[in-house]
Amino acid sequence: MHVTGLQIPNAITKSLQILAGKVSETRYKLAEGAIERLFSSTLTRATDGTIFVITGDIPAMWLRDSTWQVRPLLAAANDLEVAQLIADVSKRQIEFVLTDPYANAFNPTPDGNCWHKDFPDQSPWVFERKFELDSLAAVLDLAIRLYLEGGFTNHFTDRFNDAVVVILNLLEREQNHDPNTYRFERQDVRDFDFLSHGGYGSTVAYTGMIWSGFRPSDDACKYGYLIPANAHMAKVLEQLAQLPDEVFSDQASKDRALKISGEIKTGIEKFGLVEFEGKQIFAYECDGLGNYLLQDDANIPSLLSLPYLGICTESDVLYLNTREFILSSSNPYFFSGEVLAGLGSQHTPENQVWPLGIAMQGITSTSAAEIESCLQYLENSHAGTNQMHESVGKDDPSIFTRAWFSWADMTFYHLLLKSVNLI
Numbered sequence: 001m002h003v004t005g006l007q008i009p010n011a012i013t014k015s016l017q018i019l020a021g022k023v024s025e026t027r028y029k030l031a032e033g034a035i036e037r038l039f040s041s042t043l044t045r046a047t048d049g050t051i052f053v054i055t056g057d058i059p060a061m062w063l064r065d066s067t068w069q070v071r072p073l074l075a076a077a078n079d080l081e082v083a084q085l086i087a088d089v090s091k092r093q094i095e096f097v098l099t100d101p102y103a104n105a106f107n108p109t110p111d112g113n114c115w116h117k118d119f120p121d122q123s124p125w126v127f128e129r130k131f132e133l134d135s136l137a138a139v140l141d142l143a144i145r146l147y148l149e150g151g152f153t154n155h156f157t158d159r160f161n162d163a164v165v166v167i168l169n170l171l172e173r174e175q176n177h178d179p180n181t182y183r184f185e186r187q188d189v190r191d192f193d194f195l196s197h198g199g200y201g202s203t204v205a206y207t208g209m210i211w212s213g214f215r216p217s218d219d220a221c222k223y224g225y226l227i228p229a230n231a232h233m234a235k236v237l238e239q240l241a242q243l244p245d246e247v248f249s250d251q252a253s254k255d256r257a258l259k260i261s262g263e264i265k266t267g268i269e270k271f272g273l274v275e276f277e278g279k280q281i282f283a284y285e286c287d288g289l290g291n292y293l294l295q296d297d298a299n300i301p302s303l304l305s306l307p308y309l310g311i312c313t314e315s316d317v318l319y320l321n322t323r324e325f326i327l328s329s330s331n332p333y334f335f336s337g338e339v340l341a342g343l344g345s346q347h348t349p350e351n352q353v354w355p356l357g358i359a360m361q362g363i364t365s366t367s368a369a370e371i372e373s374c375l376q377y378l379e380n381s382h383a384g385t386n387q388m389h390e391s392v393g394k395d396d397p398s399i400f401t402r403a404w405f406s407w408a409d410m411t412f413y414h415l416l417l418k419s420v421n422l423i
Contacts, residue, residue, distance in 0.1 A: 005040045006051070011079035015422065022420040026379060031416050033386050034409035038069065042406050043085075044108060050092035051085065052108045056406040060105045060113075060127035063093055064216055065407045067138035068300060072414040075423040077150025086146050087155035093139045094155075096125070097163045101136065101170050102182060103129045104218065118186055131182055133174075133212035134229040134301050136167050140236040141309075144243070153247050161250055164240070168256045171233070175263065177204055177211035177224060184213055184220075192219040192346060205288035208267035210260075216299035217347040223287040227272045228301035230264050231282075231311045237261035273318070276330075281322040282306075295333055296326040298343035298357030298391075300411075307364045314366045327361065337394025340377050344391060348401050352391035355381050359411040363418055371419050378412050388412055 016035060020028045044052040053066035070089050076082045096106045103126040107113050110124035119129055143160060146152050173181060185199035195201040195213055204211055204224035210233060211224040240248065241258040248254070271286045276294060282303050283292035296303045304326050307314045326343070327334060333344045335351050343357030344350070355378055362374030382388060383397040388408035393399035417423035 006043045006045060006085070008035060008039045009076070009079065009081040009085065011076040011082050012073065015076055015417075019416065019420065019422060022422075023416060027375065027416055030379070030382070030386060030388075031413050034388070034406075034413045037387065037404070038406060038410060042069065043089075045088075046092070046108070048095075049088060050095065051088040052092055053089055054406070055105075056404045056409075057402055060107060060115075061092070061096070062105045063096060063135040064104070064132065064138040064300075066093065067142040069406050069410045070142070071145070072410055072417060072423065074145060074149045075417060077146060077152065083146065083150045083152040084154075086142070086150075087152055090139075090143045090146060090155045091157070091159070093142065094157075094159050094163045097136065097139055097166060098159065099123055099125050100129065101163075101166050102131045103127075104132045104135050104214070105130075116186055118184060128218070130184065130218055131213040132216060132218070132229070133210050133226060133233060134216045136170070137229060137233040137236050137301070139163070140167070140240060141232070144236060144239045147243070147247060148239070156247055161248070161253070164248075164250065164253050164257075168253060168260065171210050171260050172256075174211040175208065175260070176206060182213060195220050196222075202287060202291075203289065207271045207286075207288040208263035209271070209288075210264065215297060216301060217297055217345050219345075219347050221285055222293055223285040223291055225267070225271065225286050225288065227268060227282050227284055227286065228303050228306065228309075230268060230272070231306060232301045232309045234261045234264040234268070235309060235311050237264075276321075276325055279321040279324075280318060281325050282318070294325070294330075296322075296331055296343060297333055297345045297347075298354030298360070299345060299347070300356070300360060302326075302343070302357070302360065304343065304357065304364060305360050308360060314364055323364075335394045339380055339397055340392060340394045342374075342377065348391035351394050352399070352401065353377075353381075353394050354391050354408070355388045356390075356405070356408045356411050359408070359415045362415045363411070371415070374415065375419060378415070 042054045055065040105127040112124040115128045179200040183199040184195045186194040209225040209230045212226045237257040238261045241254040284295045286292040312319045340353045342353040358377045362371045381392045389400040390402035390405045
C-alpha cells in the first residue's frame with residue numbers, strides 16, 4: 001500500500017513566497033508548477049516510511065534522477081520536515097542499491113514491470129538494469145549532502161553501512177573490469193541502447209577509474225571510463241571518508257573509499273585530460289588505451305556540471321577551458337538555433353536542446369547576463385505547457401520529447417533560486 005502525493009512542507013511554501021517577490025510572475029508560475037508536480041505526482045510514501053520518486057512521465061525511480069530532483073529542497077534542509085523527507089528518499093535509494101547495485105531504475109513494488117527484461121534473473125523490483133556509475137555516486141551524494149548542508153543524520157543506518165560495502169565491492173571489481181561480470185544485449189533497438197562488442201563493451205585497460213556500461217543519458221558508453229561520473233564518484237568517496245565517526249564509523253570502509261578516490265583521481269589526471277586547440281580540457285570518455293571522446297551531454301553528471309557536483313570551482317582554469325569547448329560548435333551535442341541554444345544528447349534527435357542542460361549552464365555560470373539568458377531560454381522552451389520537457393527543437397519548441405520531465409523541472413527551479421541568491 002502506497003500513498004501517492006505528499007503535502008508541500010511549510011518551509012518550501014515559504015521559500016516559494018519569498019521567490020514570488022523576487023522574480024517575474026511567469027518564472028514564478030513555472031517554479032510553483034515544478035514544486036506542485038514534485039509533491040503531488042512524483043513522491044509516493046511507502047508503508048516502510050521511505051519515499052519513492054518517479055522521474056516524470058515514466059512510472060519508475062531512477063537513482064540518479066531522484067537525487068537531482070530533490071537536491072534543490074536542500075536549500076531548506078535546516079527545516080526538520082524537509083530534511084526528513086529527503087532522508088526518506090535516501091533510505092529508499094539505499095534499499096534499491098541493496099536489491100541490485102547494477103540497476104539504474106526501479107519499480108515502486110516488486111511487480112516485474114520493466115522497460116525491457118534484459119537479464120533472466122532480473123529482480124522484479126528492477127525497471128531497468130543498465131549499469132551507470134553515476135547512479136551509485138548520486139546515492140552517496142544525496143546522503144552525504146543532507147548531512148553537510150542540513151546536519152541531518154538519521155539516514156545513516158546499518159542499511160546505509162551495508163550499502164556502502166556493496167558499492168565499494170562493486171567499484172573495486174569494476175576498476176579491474178572483467179567483461180564476463182556484466183553483459184548487456186538488447187534486440188531491435190538503437191545501437192546505443194546496448195553494449196557494443198557482443199554486449200561486453202569496448203576493451204579497456206586498467207586506469208584506476210571505474211568502468212561504466214552506460215551514461216546518465218542511459219546510452220551506452222563508447223569507451224568504458226566516463227570522466228564526469230568518475231570525477232563525481234571520487235568526490236563523494238572522499239567526502240564519505242571524511243565523515244565524523246559519530247555519523248559514519250566504519251573505518252575500514254572509509255579507508256577503502258579514500259584509496260579508491262585517490263586511484264580514480266590519478267586515472268583522470270593520466271588518461272582523462274587531453275589537448276584541444278592548444279588548451280588542456282577534460283575528455284568525456286576514455287579507455288586507458290589511448291582512445292578518448294571529445295563531447296559533452298546534457299545529462300548530469302556532465303563535464304559542464306563539475307562545479308555543481310563540487311568537483312571544482314566555476315573559475316577553475318581547466319574547467320573554463322573545457323566549458324569553452326562544451327558550449328561551442330566543436331562539441332557535437334551543442335546546438336544553436338533561432339529560439340534556443342544549449343546542450344543536447346545522443347539520446348534524442350539532432351538539433352534538440354535539453355532544458356536540463358540550459359539550466360546547468362546557468363547554475364555553473366558566474367555571469368549574471370549568462371544566467372539571465374539561460375532563464376529566458378527556459379521560459380521559451382516549454383511551448384505553452386508550463387512544464388519542462390526532456391528535449392526541445394532549437395528552432396521550434398513545439399517539437400519536444402517527453403511532455404513532463406521532473407528532473408528538468410527541478411533543475412530549472414534550482415537555477416531560479418540561484419538567480420536571486422536563495423540557494
